Amino acid sequence: MTQAAIDLTLLAVLAPFAAALIAPFLTKHLKHNAAWPLAIVPAAIFLHFAGFIGPVSEGESFVASRAWAPSYGLDYSVYIDGLSMVFGLLISGIGTFIILYAGGYLKGHPQQGRFFSFLFLFMGAMLGLVLGNNLLTLFVFWELTSITSFLLIGFGHLRAASRRAAIQALVVTGGGGLILLAGVIMIISVTGQTEMSALLASPDVIKDSGYYLPIFLLVLGGAFTKSAQFPFHFWLPNAMEAPTPVSAFLHSATMVKAGVYLLMRMHPMLGGTELWMTVLPVFGGITLLVGTILAVRQTDLKLMLAYTTVASLGLLVMLVGTSYERALEGAVLYLIAHSLFKGALFMVAGNIDHEAGTRDVTKLGGLRGAMPITFAAAALAALSMSGLPPFIGFIAKEVLYYGTWGAPSAAMALTVTAVVGNALMLVIAAAVAIKPFFGPKVDTPKHAHEGPVLLFAGPVVLSVTGLVLALFFTATGTMFVGPMLSSLMGTWTEVKLVLIPPYVNAPLILSLITIGLGVLLFLQLDRLRSAIAGVLTAIGWGPDKGFDQAVAGIVSLSAAVTRRLQGGKMQTYMALTFLATGAAVLVPGYLGGGWPTMPKMPVYTFYEWGILLVAVLGLIAVLIAKTRLTAIVSLGIQGFAVAMIFMLFGAPDLVFTQLMVETLSVVILALVMTRLNLSPRDHRKGGAALVTGAIAASVGVGIALTLIAISQQPFDRSLSDFFTEYSNSIAYGRNIVNVILVDFRGIDTLGEIAVVALAGLCVLALIRVHTTKTLPEEDQAPAPSGSAKREAA
Amino acid sequence: MRTLIFRTIAPYLSALMVLYSIFVLLRGHNEPGGGFIGGLIAASALAIFGIACGVAAVRRALKVHPMSLAGFGLFIGTLAGVYSLFTKQPFMTSQWWPVTIFDVEIKLSTPLIFDIGVYFVVVGAIASIALALEERESD
Numbered sequence: 049m050t051q052a053a054i055d056l057t058l059l060a061v062l063a064p065f066a067a068a069l070i071a072p073f074l075t076k077h078l079k080h081n082a083a084w085p086l087a088i089v090p091a092a093i094f095l096h097f098a099g100f101i102g103p104v105s106e107g108e109s110f111v112a113s114r115a116w117a118p119s120y121g122l123d124y125s126v127y128i129d130g131l132s133m134v135f136g137l138l139i140s141g142i143g144t145f146i147i148l149y150a151g152g153y154l155k156g157h158p159q160q161g162r163f164f165s166f167l168f169l170f171m172g173a174m175l176g177l178v179l180g181n182n183l184l185t186l187f188v189f190w191e192l193t194s195i196t197s198f199l200l201i202g203f204g205h206l207r208a209a210s211r212r213a214a215i216q217a218l219v220v221t222g223g224g225g226l227i228l229l230a231g232v233i234m235i236i237s238v239t240g241q242t243e244m245s246a247l248l249a250s251p252d253v254i255k256d257s258g259y260y261l262p263i264f265l266l267v268l269g270g271a272f273t274k275s276a277q278f279p280f281h282f283w284l285p286n287a288m289e290a291p292t293p294v295s296a297f298l299h300s301a302t303m304v305k306a307g308v309y310l311l312m313r314m315h316p317m318l319g320g321t322e323l324w325m326t327v328l329p330v331f332g333g334i335t336l337l338v339g340t341i342l343a344v345r346q347t348d349l350k351l352m353l354a355y356t357t358v359a360s361l362g363l364l365v366m367l368v369g370t371s372y373e374r375a376l377e378g379a380v381l382y383l384i385a386h387s388l389f390k391g392a393l394f395m396v397a398g399n400i401d402h403e404a405g406t407r408d409v410t411k412l413g414g415l416r417g418a419m420p421i422t423f424a425a426a427a428l429a430a431l432s433m434s435g436l437p438p439f440i441g442f443i444a445k446e447v448l449y450y451g452t453w454g455a456p457s458a459a460m461a462l463t464v465t466a467v468v469g470n471a472l473m474l475v476i477a478a479a480v481a482i483k484p485f486f487g488p489k490v491d492t493p494k495h496a497h498e499g500p501v502l503l504f505a506g507p508v509v510l511s512v513t514g515l516v517l518a519l520f521f522t523a524t525g526t527m528f529v530g531p532m533l534s535s536l537m538g539t540w541t542e543v544k545l546v547l548i549p550p551y552v553n554a555p556l557i558l559s560l561i562t563i564g565l566g567v568l569l570f571l572q573l574d575r576l577r578s579a580i581a582g583v584l585t586a587i588g589w590g591p592d593k594g595f596d597q598a599v600a601g602i603v604s605l606s607a608a609v610t611r612r613l614q615g616g617k618m619q620t621y622m623a624l625t626f627l628a629t630g631a632a633v634l635v636p637g638y639l640g641g642g643w644p645t646m647p648k649m650p651v652y653t654f655y656e657w658g659i660l661l662v663a664v665l666g667l668i669a670v671l672i673a674k675t676r677l678t679a680i681v682s683l684g685i686q687g688f689a690v691a692m693i694f695m696l697f698g699a700p701d702l703v704f705t706q707l708m709v710e711t712l713s714v715v716i717l718a719l720v721m722t723r724l725n726l727s728p729r730d731h732r733k734g735g736a737a738l739v740t741g742a743i744a745a746s747v748g749v750g751i752a753l754t755l756i757a758i759s760q761q762p763f764d765r766s767l768s769d770f771f772t773e774y775s776n777s778i779a780y781g782r783n784i785v786n787v788i789l790v791d792f793r794g795i796d797t798l799g800e801i802a803v804v805a806l807a808g809l810c811v812l813a814l815i816r817v818h819t820t821k822t823l824p825e826e827d828q829a830p831a832p833s834g835s836a837k838r839e840a841a
Numbered sequence: 842m843r844t845l846i847f848r849t850i851a852p853y854l855s856a857l858m859v860l861y862s863i864f865v866l867l868r869g870h871n872e873p874g875g876g877f878i879g880g881l882i883a884a885s886a887l888a889i890f891g892i893a894c895g896v897a898a899v900r901r902a903l904k905v906h907p908m909s910l911a912g913f914g915l916f917i918g919t920l921a922g923v924y925s926l927f928t929k930q931p932f933m934t935s936q937w938w939p940v941t942i943f944d945v946e947i948k949l950s951t952p953l954i955f956d957i958g959v960y961f962v963v964v965g966a967i968a969s970i971a972l973a974l975e976e977r978e979s980d
Contacts, residue, residue, distance in 0.1 A: 700873035704865075708881035712967060715888055719974035780937065780948055781870040789875060790952040790959070794933045797955070798918055801962040805911040808966025812908060815973045 049103050054112045057126045060093045061179055064172035068165040075161030083151020083502060086164055087144050090171060094140040097133055104133050104531045107540050111181060111245050127181035127245045130531025131312055134380075135178035135305075137528075138387050142301045143171045145506035149395055150293040152502025153402060163203060167297065170196035174302050178309055181244045183232045190228060190270070193303050194221040200298065201290040213289040216595060220283045224273025228310075231266030234259060244313070251316040251538050264318055267310065268327065275307025275361045278335040282592040285342075285354040292398030295350060296506070300357055300390035308364045308383065316538030320371040325457065328369025333465040335362025340472035344573070345580040349397035349407040349480055353390065356433075356476050359469055360386045366462065367448055368536075370455045377543060378448025380532045385432060385440040385514060392429035392510035393480055396422055399503050400484055405493030409479060414489030418496040423485045425507035430481030432514040434474040434566065435559065438547055440518040445470060445562070447545075449555035467562050474566030479573060521545040619740075626743050633750030637757075644757040656696060663689035675728045676721060684714040701785040723815070851893030858886035866960050870948075876956035880963025887964070888971040896976045899968075907968040914961025921954040 067089040074082040100110070113125030128136075150167060154160045173196050176189035195218070202214030238257045241247050247254075254263055271277075276284040284304060288295055298304065311319075311328070318324060339359025346352045360382070367379035399422045401407040404415065416423040432441035452462040498504065517524045525545035534541045549556045569576060584590075637643055652660070666685030673679035687710035694702040720726075730737075771784050771792065781787040789797050862882035869875030887907070891899045903910075925934035937950045 701875070701878070704873055704878045705881070708878060708885065712881060712885055712888070712971075715885070716971060716974065719971065723974045779935065779952070780950070781952075783869060783871050783873065783875070785873075786869045786875040786956070787952075789877070790870075790956045791935050794922065794935075794952070794955060797959060798922060798933070801915060801918055801959050804966045805908075805915050805962050808908060808911055808969050811970045812973055815970075 049100070049108075049110065051112075053099065054110045054128070056096060057110075057128060057179065058112050058114060058124065060096050061126065061172060061175045063089055063093060064168040064175065068168035068172070071164035071168060072161030075164060080151045080155040080160060080502070082161070082164065083148050086151075086168075087147040089168070090140045090143040090147060093175070094137060094144060097136040097140060100128055100133050101527050104128065104130055105527045107531070107534070109245070111243075113181065116182075116185075121242060122184060123182055123243075124185060125181040125243065126179040127243075128179065129535045130528075130533070131309070131535035132178050134384065134528050134532045135309055136175060138384070139171060139174050139178065139302050142297065142387060142391050142510065143167075145395075145509055146293050146297040146391075148502050149296065149398070149506040150291075152500050153293050153398055154291060155502075159203075163200075163291070163293075166196060166199045166203065167293070170200060170298065170303070174306070177306055183236060183242050183244065183247075186244070187225065187229050187232050190274075190306065191222060191225045193306060194218055194225055194274075197221070197287070197294075197298050197303055200294040201287045203291055203294070204289065207289070210289040213283070213286040217283045217287050219599075220273050220280055220595075224270045224280070227266050227273070228270025231263055231270060234263050234266060238263070248316055248538065254317050255321065260318070260321070261323070264321075264323060267314055267318060271307035271310045272331065272365075273307070274310070275304050275365065276335075276358050277307070277331050277362060277365055278338050279591045279594075281335060281339065281358045282590065282595060284358055285351055286592065288348075288350045288354050292350065292394060292401065295354070296391050296394035296398065299354060300394050301387035304357060304361055305364075305383065305387070308361060308368065308379075311365065311368050312379075312536050315368060315371070315376075315536045319368070319536075325369060325371055329366045329458065329462060330369075332362045332364070332366030332369055333462070335359065336366060336465060336469040338362075340469050340476070341580055342584075343476050344472060344569075344576055345584060347409050347577070349400065349409055349484070350394070352409070352476050352480060353393055353397060356473055357390060359473060360390070363448075363466065363469060366465070367451060370451065370462065372451055372455045373533075373537065373541065374447060375451025375455055376536050377529065377533050378444060378451040380529050380536070381440070381444035381447050381545075384517070384528065385444040388510045388514040388517075389429040389432040389439075389441060392425055392507040392514075393433065393477075395503075395507040395510075396426040396429065397480065399499055399507070400496075402503065403494065403499055404484075404496040409483045412484035412490060412492065413487040414485070415492075415496055416485035417489075419485075419498050421498055421504045421508060425504065425511045426481045426485065428511035428515060429507065430477040432511070432518075433477040435470060435562065438515070438518050440514045440524070442559075443518055443521060443545055443547060445559060446549065446555045449558045450553075453554045453558070463558065467558055467565070470562045471565035471569060474563065475570045475573060475576075478566070478570045518547055521547045623740065623743060626747050630743060630746035630750050633754050634746060637750075637753060642757070644753060644760055647756060647760070656693075659689050659692045659696070663693075676726065676730060677718060677728060680714055680717045680721070684710050687713075701783070848893050851890055855886040855890040858889070859883050862886065862960075866956065869956060870953070876959030877963055880960040881967065883960070883964045884967035884971065887968040888975070891972050891975045896972050899972060907965045907972060909965070911962045911965025911969070914958040914963075914965060916958070918955050918958025918962065921951040921958060924951055 067086060071082065071086055074085060078085070103110075109127065109129035111125060111127050113123040116122045116124040126132075147164070147167065150160075150163060154163055157163065170193060173189050173192035177186060177193055180186035180189055198214050198218040201217050202210055204210040205214075235247070235254065236242055238259050239247060239253045241253075254260055273280045284299055287299055290298070336359045339355050339357075339362055343352050343355030343359065346355060364379050364383055364386075367375045367382070370376070397407055399419065400412065400415065403419060403422075404412060406412065428439070432439035435441045435445035448466065449463065452466050453459055455462050517528075522545065525543040529545065530541065530543035533543055663686045666682050666687075666689060669682035669685065670679045673682055687706065691703050691706040691710065694706060721728075732740075771788060775784045775787040775792075776782050779787045779791045781791070859882075862879040865874035865882060866876055866879030867874075869879070887899055887903075890902070900906075922933035924936060926932060928934075928936070933951075933955075935950055935952050937948060939946055939948045941947070
């Protein structure tokens with residue numbers, strides 16, 4: 049490979065973002081047919097990655113990078129090995145058909161262009177995530193997938209359920225991303241490396257560092273939330289509020305696998321320890337069983353598939369958690385197989401919903417005549433999901449049974465969990481592929497017929513790929529599974545796949561047990577469903593409810609804290625502010641024992657005494673004033689007296705300003721009184737006045753002491769000399785104060801006038817507040833129009 | 842407050858004060874004065890005019906909302922600072938363009954523009970608060 053071809057990968061990651069920009073314009077002109085030209089983008093990316101298959105399957109890996117923020121040692125760089133290549137192929141390959149499918153599915157939707165944009169943004173984020181070599185860019189793209197999936201899940205934002213699901217997904221996966229950020233920062237500070245490729249070159253650094261446990265837990269926090277592991281699984285089924293193309297792309301093949309990707313990527317660094325081999329299989333196993341059981345309980349096609357996705361992610365985590373080569377091989381195979389059949393089945397469910405008008409499995413039947421192509425795709429994908437030959441799902445299941453059976457520890461528990469989980473998945477596969485298509489024809493809300501090519505291209509290609517990969521099993525093994533497994537193992541590992549087991553071995557027997565159990569359970573599906581429903585109703589509480597309770601708890605906690613801190617009573621605010629001010633000036637002197645010595649009384653002239661007397665009289669007037677207005681005006685007397693003092697000591701600018709400020713504050717305070725209809729008199733009892741008096745005295749004494757202390761310090765003339773010397777010579781102004789304000793310290797003044805303007809705006813807003821007006825809390829969403837209804841699917 | 846004498850004299854008084862505020866603003870660089878004080882004087886002028894003749898009259902006379910004066914001031918103040926960036930000097934480096942009109946040298950400069958910006962911010966912010974407070978509940 050030439051370096052130019054490798055560098056092209058940097059552009060390949062950015063290409064979807066560019067496509068996101070042009071998608072709305074194309075859609076405006078071409079309507080839903082914009083899907084055709086737009087699909088060229090992911091298809092080209094797919095071909096680009098396909099070019100890497102040859103060298104990567106010979107054990108090569110590639111790095112391309114550009115300086116991003118060199119001062120921080122940050123590069124925008126991509127790392128291509130077996131793992132990231134397979135993920136890149138899956139994202140771009142499935143993405144191509146998702147774009148086409150979205151064209152058909154949201155045909156005529158007024159916001160179809162925006163939908164394409166969101167899909168592309170997500171695709172770019174996902175590519176950046178799996179290819180990211182730099183740990184920080186990996187984190188940025190990780191959070192970007194959360195944000196874009198928020199946009200996609202909340203696409204039908206007029207419905208409250210859709211908004212709730214979007215926020216829930218964002219809170220869970222975005223929160224997990226923040227945990228991951230902490231982990232990433234720890235990895236960087238422990239190893240001193242920011243590049244994934246450099247970390248992989250010396251994988252044992254983290255395990256030997258003594259910070260393994262916190263790093264392990266933080267990475268797990270990110271991976272488990274993203275990949276919907278129990279007890280964080282609840283957001284994924286709720287995310288089915290999104291239009292079906294989103295579910296098919298994000299919640300089967302790509303985003304939810306990001307957590308699994310992270311675990312696989314970190315396996316050489318973090319895997320193989322006792323902790324890893326205990327925590328991951330336990331949580332993965334629980335997720336597998338919980339997911340399948342909850343899936344059986346559902347009657348909605350999309351929800352059934354969503355819960356089996358949760359289960360499959362659990363299975364993958366469980367297998368990665370064994371750190372056993374064959375189990376990892378099984379995980380790699382199952383990940384590829386699952387992306388293909390689940391993407392196809394989601395699109396099938398979408399087609400049924402789109403054409404028949406419902407996706408409730410109990411209200412569907414006999415569609416195989418009306419929708420033959422969709423039926424064929426559903427059958428192929430379901431066979432792969434059931435793990436029947438000759439599909440990739442079968443090979444995956446054989447290898448993973450081999451892995452659990454031969455696992456170094458807890459082999460029996462792993463195998464039983466896997467068998468039960470797989471049997472239940474077979475039940476769901478059969479329910480999705482058989483129930484709607486066989487049996488007597490049932491009346492559906494819409495007259496069902498086959499959709500256009502945009503709608504069936506995706507499911508057909510994906511399900512057929514599942515068959516092709518299995519038939520060409522040798523190539524699949526050497527081209528995809530081997531290189532990807534090598535990334536997980538950290539060393540080069542050859543893989544030899546077989547489609548037909550050469551002799552009867554344990555995995556084959558386990559497969560037969562799985563199929564037998566699955567068929568048995570499928571025949572009892574209705575009874576099973578009501579039994580599980582009964583148990584769930586009896587429990588009555590789940591993490592989903594827990595999420596609502598947690599959110600409500602946070603809201604009421606913050607409301608309580610706000611009520612405490614922001615009681616809305618001006619007196620309390622002022623008292624606290626001045627109390628803090630008084631403490632700030634008095635406490636240091638008290639603790640440090642640094643009270644200033646009283647200076648000698650200077651000799652004043654009679655007029656200086658006179659002005660001081662006026663100031664004191666003003667203050668006495670404030671204290672004895674009967675009405676508030678008198679007090680305000682009296683305070684003004686004191687202010688004017690201070691201005692006079694400034695004048696006597698030669699500070700004309702200060703005098704000027706002080707006079708204007710005093711005048712305006714008296715005017716504004718008087719206006720505030722009339723505007724707010726304050727009672728003209730102070731009605732507080734003696735005790736309260738005593739408390740505020742004490743606070744006022746503490747501030748006054750404190751400030752006075754501080755000023756005395758400051759004036760006793762030797763005066764440093766260097767600044768004064770500087771300004772005196774230069775204000776006229778380099779700033780051409782004789783008024784030093786003004787020159788400092790507008791020239792020497794201009795930026796300070798700029799900040800201050802910004803504050804003045806902002807304060808003016810805030811006061812204006814406060815004056816205009818009408819507290820009686822409250823906003824309605826419930827949905828004010830207009831009724832969705834006919835075309836907008838479709839997004840509910 | 843709305844006595845006949847006050848109402849009659851207020852417009853003239855306000856006009857004089859605004860004129861004086863501009864004088865204070867422009868002399869600021871060499872004599873006591875400057876944008877901040879000038880702005881406060883002008884704001885007092887508007888407040889007096891409002892008390893005497895009603896807020897509606899002030900708003901009519903101003904044409905624009907006083908807050909937009911503050912926004913304008915902040916804008917030209919920032920612009921005065923940005924200018925030096927184009928001459929590859931740090932932000933807010935002062936630029937001088939002295940011109941001579943009728944044998945009097947007038948030093949046009951970015952600090953002058955900046956000071957005018959300060960003036961507008963102070964007038965705008967204080968006058969908006971004062972006028973809003975003077976307005977009755979009914980409007």
